[in-house]
Amino acid sequence: MIELSIVDWAAWAPGLTERSHWQAWAALPVLPQGDGAPALVEIPAMQRRRIERLGRMAIQVACWCEEAGGVDSEVPLVFASRHGDVARSMELLNMLTADEPLSPTGFGLSVHNAIGALYSIARGHRGNYLALAARQSTVEAAWLEAAALLADGAREVRVVMYESPMPAVFSEFADEPAPFFAWCWRLAAPGSRGASLQLAWEPADAAADTPAGVLPHTLDLHRFLLSDVAVLEHVADGMRWRWSRGG
Numbered sequence: 512m513i514e515l516s517i518v519d520w521a522a523w524a525p526g527l528t529e530r531s532h533w534q535a536w537a538a539l540p541v542l543p544q545g546d547g548a549p550a551l552v553e554i555p556a557m558q559r560r561r562i563e564r565l566g567r568m569a570i571q572v573a574c575w576c577e578e579a580g581g582v583d584s585e586v587p588l589v590f591a592s593r594h595g596d597v598a599r600s601m602e603l604l605n606m607l608t609a610d611e612p613l614s615p616t617g618f619g620l621s622v623h624n625a626i627g628a629l630y631s632i633a634r635g636h637r638g639n640y641l642a643l644a645a646r647q648s649t650v651e652a653a654w655l656e657a658a659a660l661l662a663d664g665a666r667e668v669r670v671v672m673y674e675s676p677m678p679a680v681f682s683e684f685a686d687e688p689a690p691f692f693a694w695c696w697r698l699a700a701p702g703s704r705g706a707s708l709q710l711a712w713e714p715a716d717a718a719a720d721t722p723a724g725v726l727p728h729t730l731d732l733h734r735f736l737l738s739d740v741a742v743l744e745h746v747a748d749g750m751r752w753r754w755s756r757g758g
Contacts, residue, residue: 595626
């Protein structure tokens, strides 16, 4: 079991742009729908033009979760997403099939760590950051990574989770809803200020994955943080994950 404290959080989704919106949503959760993207005023306009909608959401919540004094390069970041900016990758593949020349910039921005790199460059963050994906257990993998970084001496860790709808060509493989959303948690050792969550796990039957619900698991976990529910269980990838509130 690993327990960590959530010192602060930020989140963005269509129609859910303020903390009060999210707190009301947690009581009556629905799948976020709509257009638009965050203003992302923290990023200079020239750099902002290169960032597409998913990246804007992820970088916006990362900026909102910065400490009051600004960016601290000693605080590592974990960027985590099941599929990343797969829509951009599909655009490149479609260009290949049409024998069109590929944009080096487009390719560079399609890789899984591109959003983290854009944040790092724009905000002058020269510390440790990484990007990961772990199927339906991506948020749990990010939690474990954060715990390891804290055990290695980090004062805090920011975890940035972000997702977007899958391209239509992949629709038959979808195993949960996939709206646009992003959230960031500032994590610290247990006993720090803020709410505390515990994550425990054990092997499970690989065929016993949690059925898809109204929300994707990563977004459902953010709802869990904001709610007063005692336990959230998630079975995926041969593991039974159990989230509960800390002491």
